[in-house]
Amino acid sequence: xxxxxxxxxxxxxxxxxxxxxxxxxxxxxxxxxxxxxxxxxxxxxxxxxxxxxxxxxxxxxxxxxxxxxxxxxxxxxxxxxxxxx
Amino acid sequence: xxxxxxxxxxxxxxxxxxxxxxxxxxxxxxxxxxxxxxxxxxxxxxxxxxxxxxxxxxxxxxxxxxxxxxxxxxxxxxxxxxxxxxxxxxxxxxxxxxxxxxxxxxxxxxxxxxxxxxxxxxxxxxxxxxxxxxxxxxxxxxxxxxxxxxxxxxxxxxxxxxxxxxxxxxxxxxxxxxxxxxxxxxxxxxxxxxxxxxxx
Numbered sequence: 001x002x003x004x005x006x007x008x009x010x011x012x013x014x015x016x017x018x019x020x021x022x023x024x025x026x027x028x029x030x031x032x033x034x035x036x037x038x039x040x041x042x043x044x045x046x047x048x049x050x051x052x053x054x055x056x057x058x059x060x061x062x063x064x065x066x067x068x069x070x071x072x073x074x075x076x077x078x079x080x081x082x083x084x085x
Numbered sequence: 086x087x088x089x090x091x092x093x094x095x096x097x098x099x100x101x102x103x104x105x106x107x108x109x110x111x112x113x114x115x116x117x118x119x120x121x122x123x124x125x126x127x128x129x130x131x132x133x134x135x136x137x138x139x140x141x142x143x144x145x146x147x148x149x150x151x152x153x154x155x156x157x158x159x160x161x162x163x164x165x166x167x168x169x170x171x172x173x174x175x176x177x178x179x180x181x182x183x184x185x186x187x188x189x190x191x192x193x194x195x196x197x198x199x200x201x202x203x204x205x206x207x208x209x210x211x212x213x214x215x216x217x218x219x220x221x222x223x224x225x226x227x228x229x230x231x232x233x234x235x236x237x238x239x240x241x242x243x244x245x246x247x248x249x250x251x252x253x254x255x256x257x258x259x260x261x262x263x264x265x266x267x268x269x270x271x272x273x274x275x276x277x278x279x280x281x282x283x284x285x
Contacts, residue, residue: 042138
């Protein structure tokens with residue numbers, strides 16, 4: 001059974017069309033934005049959609065995303081604590 | 086004194102074939118649009134991850150301009166004048182479909198045809214005039230008049246003009262680089278001749 005971190009990496013690669021990126025290429029503590037994966041503001045919106053669609057988490061405060069989308073580990077922690085599905 | 090302009094180079098992408106003023110440069114039997122676009126991306130050995138996030142129309146625009154601009158040194162004032170008859174309908178439909186569950190922000194940003202002009206400008210660092218017209222069919226007069234006004238007024242040293250259409254997975258791309266440099270004489274007739282050469 002794959003763990004949440006791996007599941008998240010696979011979902012992010014698929015949802016954000018990260019061609020030529022493998023789950024193993026993304027470190028659990030690597031920054032998702034800026035110097036890390038280099039995601040942009042539209043990607044952030046797609047991640048918000050992903051949280052709601054896959055885990056039933058609706059972000060009411062967009063500013064929250066800055067704390068959640070720091071890394072795969074941070075996202076996984078938040079999902080474990082708040083998921084409804 | 087009236088200045089003469091020329092079709093310096095052109096590219097066509099249609100039915101799995103890509104050709105330019107010299108010859109056919111790519112041929113594929115791939116029917117799936119996404120797979121076809123990826124195969125052209127690989128063929129051109131492009132290294133531009135942003136490409137994969139674009140909609141089909143923008144991908145076609147990037148691939149067409151890449152083929153033209155790679156062969157020709159481009160000035161940052163090269164204008165872009167494009168047209169089609171389907172606008173961004175292909176992506177509009179995909180976005181509408183996504184709204185039945187979770188609306189896709191990544192699709193939404195491409196629900197305008199002129200986004201392709203922005204993508205091309207970003208990739209090639211153009212700081213130029215651009216316009217995207219919706220016309221019923223290929224309109225050589227519109228392209229010729231607009232292009233000539235930009236060149237004669239000195240707003241642009243060269244213009245990329247043409248037809249960039251995508252509907253129901255079928256694509257029809259014909260892009261011309263118009264310049265004072267001598268090649269094919271630039272006229273409505275020559276534009277029509279080139280566009281309709283294999284489009285009858």
